[in-house]
Amino acid sequence: MRHRHQILSIAAGLLLITQFGCGDGDSAAPQAAGNLTDGKLDGAPADPQLQAVPKASITQVSQTGSGPALTPNMVQTASLEREQRDLDDVDGDEPSLADEEVKIQELKEGTAEWNVREITRLKVQAIPKTENVEELRTARSERNKKIIQLAMEAVKQTHADKEKQRLFAVCINHLLEAHLQQALQGDQESIDALYDHSESLFKRDPKSQSAADAGFTVAKFANTSAQRFAKQDPRWIEEFVKQSRLFASRFPQETVRAPQLLQAAAETSQLYGLNKQALDCCLDLESRFPRSNETAQVLGLSRRLKLKGHPLQLAGETIEGGFVSIDDYKGSVVLVVFWATTARPFIEQLPEIQALSQKYRKYGFEIVGVNLDLEEPAIDAFQEKTPLDWRQIFYSSRDKRGWNNPAAVFYGVRTVPMLMLVDHTGVTELVTSDAKDLEEPLRSLLRKKTAANAK
DSSP states (O other): OHHHHHHHHHHHHHHHHHHTTSSOGGGOSOOGGGOOSOOOOTTOOSOTTTOOOOOEEEEOOOSSSSOOOOOTTOOOOOEEEEOOOOTTSSSSSSOOHHHHHHHOOSOOTTSHHHHHHHHHHHHHSOOOOOSOHHHHHHHHHHHHHHHHHHHHHHHHHHTTOGGGHHHHHHHHHHHHHHHHHHHHTTOHHHHHHHHHHHHHHHHHOTTSHHHHHHHHHHHHHHHHHHHHHTTTOTHHHHHHHHHHHHHHHHOTTOTTHHHHHHHHHHHHHHHTTOHHHHHHHHHHHHHHOTTSHHHHHTHHHHHHHTOTTSBOOOEEEBTTSOEEEGGGGTTSEEEEEEEOTTOHHHHHHHHHHHHHHHHHGGGTEEEEEEEOOSOHHHHHHHHHHSOOOSEEEOOSSGGGSGGGOHHHHHTTOOSSOEEEEEOTTSBEEEEESOGGGSHHHHHHHHHHHHHHHHO
């Protein structure tokens, strides 16, 4: 509990710092997975002062497509945005609550129905036209506070009335949305309220749609805060993972939203180097939602996260038209390099990789490349300027290039460089995205190989 209050207080402070320009709000996104270029996580509000609350859908790192758009400033991310769901029709078989609201004609002031109508009126009212950011923020905050007050009154009037549970659900929806907007503006009271409402609704009825919606709203808040502030405080990634896993465990019936949350949390965690958290999310997906598309999509990531201590499986066509397999290098220590010609992080780390090759090749060190470009001429042009004396896995078939390279798919590689260091028996010792991590384990593996040969 103490940890929760600490991180929520930090969140409020960071949100306020961003709003009032006292911090580096736009540079808060991380350097993801070794990518040396800063960039916002997908879905992060470009301007937290003016941006509306993100719509609630999950946007995943693409697993297919034409290939990696590895431009110099690209950052691969996983993110959560707010989807446009019909939360009014909570059971999917009756007219929506929005329709029911429209049908209300004469309402008595102060009733739950009247409050809901007033909330609707507030939402459709135009915000005063002004270029003053502070005035806009104040107007939106005042509107949200009115909505919260009206929604809370309606919730009190409907929560115990079995005939008004659908109206109760829509009141909760309005309440959560207004609190989320306030929370994203740094309002500590609304931050606390989101967590408290989530717990209260779950205790009230753990199988209700309102409880699930509240839990999902908390996860959205954690995700957006992570997008904004993980660089200053990486604990927000852990909070997003925590809320995603909690949502999946509490609401196993949420076979759409729960897998999406877990995949987004897994992808985001591994981009920040939080491999244990990423693997936990992958394992939750595999055990709780084994048939979901998201589980299939993280199989490669899960396989890569569990790779250390296991034999590397790698083989494929070479750019010259031949075939190469990791088995061809038994007896040597091998570095597998996933790369692309336009990936700046790879280009910046290449001198260090080449220096290792020159320094240790005579001791039995080899490199195999897995190229993720789409066009062969791009590789030829790159090698004319920067010769690489490694064998390169690159397929003649276009549908096996880019991110669709079978090796990249098999190991869930979504950022480059991705570096895999393998000992002389073919067992993986290290998986990293930073060439600076390589030399010490490389020297250890070469000593191990020499000792084995001496025997």
